[in-house]
Amino acid sequence: MAGRDGSVIGGRVALALAPGLLTELTAGRRVVVVSATNGKTTTTRLISAALRDQGGAATNAYGANMPAGHAAALVDDIRAEYAVLECDEKYLPATLEQTRPGVAVLMNLSRDQMDRAAELRLLAGRWREALARSGVHAVANCDDPLVVWAASSAASVTWIACGQYWREDSWSCPRCGGPVDRPVRDEHVEGVREPSPGTWSPDGAGWACRECGFARPEPQWRLDGDRVIAPDGGSHELSLGLPGRANRSNAAIALAVCARLGLALEPALARFAEITSVAGRYLTVEDGRWSMRLLLAKNPAGWLEAFDVLRPAPSPVALSINARGPDGADTSWLWDVDYRALRGRPVYALGERRLDLAVRLEAAGVDFEVVENTGDLPSDRIDVIANYTAFQEIRRYVG
Amino acid sequence: MSADASNELRLVWVYPDLLSTYGDQGNVIMLARRAELRGIATTVVSVRSDQPVPTGGDVYLLGGGEDRPQVLAARRLRADGGLSRAAEAGAVLFGVCAGYQLMGEEFAGDEGQRVAGLGLLDVRSERGERRAVGEIATRLVPDIAGEIVEYQAPAAATRSLTGFENHQGLTHRGPGVRPLAHTLTGIGNGDGTDGAYHDHFIGTYLHGPVLARNPALADHLLTLAVGHSLPPVASWADRLHQERLNAVLGRADHHLARHKPSVMSPQR
Numbered sequence: 076m077a078g079r080d081g082s083v084i085g086g087r088v089a090l091a092l093a094p095g096l097l098t099e100l101t102a103g104r105r106v107v108v109v110s111a112t113n114g115k116t117t118t119t120r121l122i123s124a125a126l127r128d129q130g131g132a133a134t135n136a137y138g139a140n141m142p143a144g145h146a147a148a149l150v151d152d153i154r155a156e157y158a159v160l161e162c163d164e165k166y167l168p169a170t171l172e173q174t175r176p177g178v179a180v181l182m183n184l185s186r187d188q189m190d191r192a193a194e195l196r197l198l199a200g201r202w203r204e205a206l207a208r209s210g211v212h213a214v215a216n217c218d219d220p221l222v223v224w225a226a227s228s229a230a231s232v233t234w235i236a237c238g239q240y241w242r243e244d245s246w247s248c249p250r251c252g253g254p255v256d257r258p259v260r261d262e263h264v265e266g267v268r269e270p271s272p273g274t275w276s277p278d279g280a281g282w283a284c285r286e287c288g289f290a291r292p293e294p295q296w297r298l299d300g301d302r303v304i305a306p307d308g309g310s311h312e313l314s315l316g317l318p319g320r321a322n323r324s325n326a327a328i329a330l331a332v333c334a335r336l337g338l339a340l341e342p343a344l345a346r347f348a349e350i351t352s353v354a355g356r357y358l359t360v361e362d363g364r365w366s367m368r369l370l371l372a373k374n375p376a377g378w379l380e381a382f383d384v385l386r387p388a389p390s391p392v393a394l395s396i397n398a399r400g401p402d403g404a405d406t407s408w409l410w411d412v413d414y415r416a417l418r419g420r421p422v423y424a425l426g427e428r429r430l431d432l433a434v435r436l437e438a439a440g441v442d443f444e445v446v447e448n449t450g451d452l453p454s455d456r457i458d459v460i461a462n463y464t465a466f467q468e469i470r471r472y473v474g
Numbered sequence: 475m476s477a478d479a480s481n482e483l484r485l486v487w488v489y490p491d492l493l494s495t496y497g498d499q500g501n502v503i504m505l506a507r508r509a510e511l512r513g514i515a516t517t518v519v520s521v522r523s524d525q526p527v528p529t530g531g532d533v534y535l536l537g538g539g540e541d542r543p544q545v546l547a548a549r550r551l552r553a554d555g556g557l558s559r560a561a562e563a564g565a566v567l568f569g570v571c572a573g574y575q576l577m578g579e580e581f582a583g584d585e586g587q588r589v590a591g592l593g594l595l596d597v598r599s600e601r602g603e604r605r606a607v608g609e610i611a612t613r614l615v616p617d618i619a620g621e622i623v624e625y626q627a628p629a630a631a632t633r634s635l636t637g638f639e640n641h642q643g644l645t646h647r648g649p650g651v652r653p654l655a656h657t658l659t660g661i662g663n664g665d666g667t668d669g670a671y672h673d674h675f676i677g678t679y680l681h682g683p684v685l686a687r688n689p690a691l692a693d694h695l696l697t698l699a700v701g702h703s704l705p706p707v708a709s710w711a712d713r714l715h716q717e718r719l720n721a722v723l724g725r726a727d728h729h730l731a732r733h734k735p736s737v738m739s740p741q742r
Binding site: 186189190194196230246247252254260285404405406407408409410411430431433434435437438439 | 490491492494495496497498499500503504507522523524540541542543546607608609639640681682683686687689709710711713717
C-alpha cells in the first residue's frame with residue numbers, strides 16, 4: 076500500500092498535476108502489466124529480475140500497485156527500456172489504457188476483501204472489456220475459468236496451465252452461469268467426508284461448462300511438477316529459491332512472459348533462482364533470539380498456498396489476523412480455509428482477531444494456544460502466517 | 475420434526491457453489507459441531523446447484539451469494555422443488571443474506587429486476603440506495619430471545635446477536651413474519667430491524683459467520699430441529715460473541731489473557 080519512501084506520494088501529486096503522466100512515462104518503453112488476486116508481486120519481481128540482463132526494468136517492487144505507485148516507479152528508473160508493473164485488479168482497465176502495455180499477465184481471480192471488492196464476475200467482466208479495447212497480448216492462466224473468460228477477449232493470448240488451487244469461486248460459468256464440470260469434484264464440507272486427495276493437477280485439469288460449452292483452452296505452456304514445458308516441447312527445470320507450488324506457478328508464467336519478450340530462458344531461470352524473499356515474504360529472520368519465517372496470506376487462496384510451504388509437523392506455526400483497513404474488515408473468509416492441515420503441531424493464534432481464529436481452530440479440531448503478543452511466541456524455528464497489517468507488525472517486531 | 479429412525483441429525487448445505495460467499499461453511503460446521511458435542515450424531519450433505527435437493531433433511535442452510543448466483547439459485551431451487559417440500563414437511567430453514575432474501579416472496583436481481591423467491595417467508599426485498607457494509611449488532615425480539623434464554627445456561631444466555639453485513643437489500647416484512655431482531659448498530663432490513671422468522675424458517679442479514687459468533691442462535695436452530703432443549707457447552711465462540719459485542723457497541727475492551735489450549739478431541 077505504501078511505498079518505501081515518499082515516492083508514492085510524489086506519484087500521486089504528479090498524477091493530479093498531469094493526468095496523462097503514465098502515458099508519457101511509458102511512451103517508447105516495453106511495458107508488462109501483471110495482475111491477479113495472488114502472486115502478482117512475486118511474478119512482477121521474477122520478470123523484472125530476468126530483465127536485469129537487458130539493462131533492467133522500471134518496476135514497483137514494493138507492492139505500490141496503483142497508478143501513483145506506477146508513476147513513482149516509472150520516474151524512478153526513467154531510462155529503463157522495460158517497465159514491469161504490478162497492478163491492483165481494480166486498476167487493470169485504467170492501467171491498460173494509460174500505459175499501453177505490450178503484454179498483460181493474468182494469473183488468478185479469487186475472493187479477497189469482500190467488504191470492499193467488487194463482485195468477482197463483475198471485475199472479470201471489466202477486465203474482459205478493457206482487454207478487448209487495448210489490443211494487448213495476454214499471457215494468461217487457462218486453469219482459472221474467470222481469468223480465461225476475461226483474457227479470451229484479448230487480441231492474442233498465450234495460454235499457460237499453471238494450476239488453480241482455490242476453486243470455490245469458479246463453480247459457476249462466468250459466461251452463462253451454468254455449472255462448471257471438473258474431472259475431480261472437490262468436497263465442500265470439511266470434517267464430514269474425507270476431502271478428495273490430489274484434486275489439484277497442473278495439467279489434465281480440464282474444466283467445461285455443462286450448458287454453454289465454455290471450456291479450458293488448450294495451453295501452449297504448462298507447469299509439470301517443478302518443470303515448465305514450453306510450446307516447442309522443451310522442458311525447463313525450475314530451481315527456485317522461493318518455496319511452494321504457488322511460486323512454481325508464478326515462475327512458470329513469468330518464464331512464458333520472458334519468452335514473449337524474446338529473452339533467452341536459461342539465463343532468466345538463473346535469475347529466478349536467485350530470489351529467496353519478496354518484500355519480506357518467505358524471509359527467515361534469524362538474529363540469535365528468533366528463527367522465524369514470515370508468510371503473508373490475505374485471503375483463502377493465499378492461506379492454502381501458505382499451508383503448502385509450512386515446515387512439516389511438529390514444527391510450530393503462528394497465525395495472526397487483524398481487520399484494519401488494508402486487511403478488510405470482514406474476517407468471515409477464515410471459514411473458507413481448511414485448517415485441519417495444521418493438526419499435530421503447536422499452533423498459536425494472535426492478532427486483533429485472535430478470537431475469530433480460536434473459534435475457527437477449535438471447530439477444525441486443531442489444538443492451539445491464544446497469545447497476546449508476538450513476544451509470547453516460542454522463538455525457535457516457527458513459521459508465521461499473517462494477513463497484511465499483522466504481517467507488517469511482526470516484521471517491525473522482529474526487526 | 476425430527477429425525478428418522480436412525481436418530482441422526484441431517485444438515486443440508488444448499489448450493490455452496492452459488493451461495494457461499496461469506497464463509498457460510500462456518501454455519502454448517504458450527505451446527506454440526508455443537509450437535510456432536512451433545513452426543514447427537516450428525517451428517518452433512520452439501521448439495522450443488524446441479525443436484526436435486528434431498529427432502530429428508532432436518533436443517534437446511536442457505537448462505538450468502540453475489541447477485542447473479544442468487545438469481546440462478548432461486549431459479550434452480552424453484553425448478554427443483556426439493557427445498558420447498560422439505561420446508562412443508564417441517565424442516566428448519568436458515569438463510570443468511572442472499573439466502574434470507576430468496577426465502578422470501580421476491581428480491582431484486584442483478585439488473586434490478588424482480589425475481590421470485592421461494593415464498594417461505596413473507597418478506598420482499600428491493601435494492602436500497604447504498605450498500606450496507608460493516609459490523610452489525612442486534613437485539614433479538616422477545617419471543618425468540620425468551621426461547622433461547624430458557625435453555626441456555628445463564629452465563630451463556632444472550633439476547634444480542636453480532637455479525638458482519640454486506641448487502642444492498644431493503645427488506646419489507648409482511649404480516650406473516652416477525653422480525654428476528656432490532657438493530658443496535660448497522661442496517662439490517664433497513665427499518666431498524668434485522669431478519670425475519672416464521673415457525674421454523676429464519677432469515678438474517680448477519681454473516682460472520684453468524685452461528686460462529688452467536689452460539690446461542692446455533693443452539694436455537696438445533697433445538698428447533700431435535701425438538702428438545704440442549705445442555706450448555708463451553709466454547710471459544712462464547713468469548714468471541716462477547717468480544718465482538720464489546721468492540722461494536724464501544725464497551726471497554728474485553729481483556730484477553732493468555733490461555734492454555736483448550737482440550738479438544740479432533741473433529742472426526
